[in-house]
Amino acid sequence: VTGSGRGGGAPRWTRRLLERLARPAYADEVIGDLEEAHRDRVARLGRVVTFVLTSVESLDIAVALWRERRRAPVLRPAVHERDAPGAPARRGLLALSWLDFKLGLRMLARYPGLTVVGGVAMACGIAAGAGLFEFMKDAAFPELPYPGAERLVRIVTTSPEARTASPTLHDWEVDATSCVL
């Protein structure tokens, strides 16, 4: 393959751009078209005008290639793999594959508006839930006006023995095995 930009071929960056964007099956065709059109123009229009025209045209083709890549369903690999005849049925988390994860990321990137709306909705939901939790906690369990209030406990007992034996705090301290009073 010839054509190094300086040697009469299309500018190198245009070829690299199209090489990156074209599917492998179409890369030779697309770059060959670019080279042929470029050389034809050089003969008719001169190098400067041709450089501009080829640059603009390569961007135009790059957009077409980009659209073509996006148009081809990225869903195919994941869907085909899962629905392939004889594929084992997977349930729960096993049904999620790396392809599903990648597909999810691509879909988020493809629909940025939806991604933003979903993200904002989730943020609002989390904030509302956290706020409601704090409000209910303060309403149901108000903090006592003492220093270290969270360490205060109220000890009650309903055991039949307690009514007759009437234990003191000292008895509790002696008998406690799982906490320090």
Add this chain to the structure above:
Amino acid sequence: MPTESLAEFELLVMLAALRLGPERAYTVSIVEDIRRRTGRLVRRANVFTALRRLEEKGLVATRLGDPRPERGGRPPRLVRVEPAGVDAVRATTSAIRAMVGELGPMLGESR
């Protein structure tokens, strides 16, 4: 299967491919043929996209030709119009002719 109906640009591409034949029809030559016959400045990107679409519909088939020096040693993708494509061209041009009908003189056509 019902005959495909072609959009205007697709019809131009198909007609150019038919005229050039399977050994000479590829993106660059199709662009040049349409430009020469209609005077339109056709974007190569549009022809590329149209050919992919027509291929997906099964109206044309493509294959890589021989590498050519004027293409930097790269091969063209040659286009062959399939029988379904010929049917589609026939159906579309027939519909246009039927709709034009007796309006030819009004549209400035010679007959």
